[in-house]
Amino acid sequence: MANKATGQDSRRRIIDELIATGVPAGAAAGSGRRGRPLLASLYIIIPLLAIVTLMGLRESPNPAQGTPAGSAAERQTTSRGEFAISAQNISFDTNKLRLQAGAETVINFENRDASSIRHNVAIYEDEDANDPIFQGKIIPGGSDIDYEFTAPASGEYFFRCDVHPSMNGTVVVES
Numbered sequence: 001m002a003n004k005a006t007g008q009d010s011r012r013r014i015i016d017e018l019i020a021t022g023v024p025a026g027a028a029a030g031s032g033r034r035g036r037p038l039l040a041s042l043y044i045i046i047p048l049l050a051i052v053t054l055m056g057l058r059e060s061p062n063p064a065q066g067t068p069a070g071s072a073a074e075r076q077t078t079s080r081g082e083f084a085i086s087a088q089n090i091s092f093d094t095n096k097l098r099l100q101a102g103a104e105t106v107i108n109f110e111n112r113d114a115s116s117i118r119h120n121v122a123i124y125e126d127e128d129a130n131d132p133i134f135q136g137k138i139i140p141g142g143s144d145i146d147y148e149f150t151a152p153a154s155g156e157y158f159f160r161c162d163v164h165p166s167m168n169g170t171v172v173v174e175s
Contacts, residue, residue, distance in 0.1 A: 081099075081105045082107075082108065083108070084108040084109075085097070085110075085121060086109070087110070087113060090117065092121075092167050095168075095170065096169055097159060097170070097172070098172045099152075099172070100175075101152070101175045102151060103150070104150055104151075105151045107146070109139070109144060109145050111139050111142065112142075113141035113142075114141045116140070118138050118163050119141075119167070120135070120136040120137060120163065121159060122134065122159065122161070123135075123159045124158045126157070127158045129160065134147070153173065154174055154175045155173055156171070157170070158170065
């Protein structure tokens with residue numbers, strides 16, 4: 001009878017220790033449950049796979065979306081004076097635009113945020129944003145627009161989203 005009580009005390013101590021350390025009791029050897037090593041492995045493998053998958057999704061951009069938001073990528077107009085810029089996660093996908101002075105310019109702007117989040121692209125003389133050169137229409141998330149305007153004279157200017165002024169960058173206009 002003493003052996004039975006000692007065995008139960010030993011099992012109880014192991015189970016209490018495992019619970020205190022966060023290991024599921026069913027996954028413990030000697031807990032009285034046998035023949036479930038696969039189940040025990042799943043308690044560890046499934047959360048690890050979930051974490052690795054989520055980390056991978058956060059770190060690698062969707063190739064269809066181009067450069068990740070917040071990057072220092074530069075957008076330069078093509079020979080036809082066109083380029084694309086997008087907004088996602090309340091951030092532009094570039095912080096530098098390069099235009100040709102006096103050229104007819106088209107900005108293909110895509111708002112990739114949720115429909116409740118509105119954005120635009122506006123170009124100003126400087127960071128004070130008092131003197132607009134061009135102010136694009138504010139559009140809801142999930143939509144896009146082509147902004148057409150004539151690029152200003154050579155120089156360095158400022159662009160931003162008028163709804164979220166922290167979304168901004170530099171416009172370099174060259175002859």
